[in-house]
Amino acid sequence: MTATAQPTTLPDGRSLLWEHTGWDDPRAQELRAAMDAEIGPRYAALRGSAPRPAQPTTEDVAVVVLALVGAPATVAATGTLRRLADRWEVKRLFIDADHRRFGLARRVLARLEEAARERGASELFLQTGNRQPEAIALYEREGWARIDVFAPYDPADGISVCFRKALTPRP
Template sequence: MSLPSATLRWESESWNAAAAVRLRELMSAELAPRYAPVEHRRVRAPQPSADEIVVTWIGYAADVPVVTASLRRLPDRHEVKRVFVHADHRGRGLARAALGAVESTARERGVERLWLQTGALQPEARALYAREGWHRVPPYAPYHRNPFSVCFSKFLAPRPGGGADVH
């Protein structure tokens, strides 16, 4: 499988790998101030369990984890979780590359449609998903109870010739 962005070293890791946990902590710390004024109105969905995560992709720059995205398997769908790029590495297409890695993994597993949830106060994320061919859908369970949820879905086209390498 070829991996995105030749300037990074990409690794498939577990949800609980130290690098993945650290990047999710940075993401949470960055988003907390945005949602602080409305925190009392948010309804939080349960966090994924390690057993639900098919893969967590981590991109390393000089052995430092700088980008992540995960694929979650649920009984009725596959979901993209926690797409995040370290602030010092933004503007280089790494979020797009991480999405591509997750989509490729999903295609390899025969997944035809992906889902994701983001927040109303995350315009950068919403813009990225729209640019990458994701379409807004009504919030689905368990996110439908959170008034700040914005959900997307994307049908995955099979790779020509059946190949599934990451772009």
């Protein structure tokens, strides 16, 4: 677990500290559970009893980013960088409902992109769902390009929207 040395500030004046942790961190687990509770119902009728793709594991997760806001610090956002055999993938980006509209999603995404660069990645991939217009808008705004649905996601289910982003090296 590592934190950045200098906190930054949100537009409302609250401090923002970044922490890199692992998949099993209970704070990240709590945010992912909130994500499932919020997003899951959007897809229940579409998914039916179809199995979901396998979730990340501690073995394939390179880093989990946490955004800690305020004092005392509240875990406000999370995102995961996953290493698969053929690609790097952004997973489980979620902002707590009380911390939205402060640019945290964009900042988490940028942190994940930088973590991927540091690990030698030249491109990143992600999958979201067609019933998450706020996520789709974020990715498009941040320079991600829509691509064909890739495995393990099912192009026939009508749910997945996939993206790719080329990572330019830092000087």
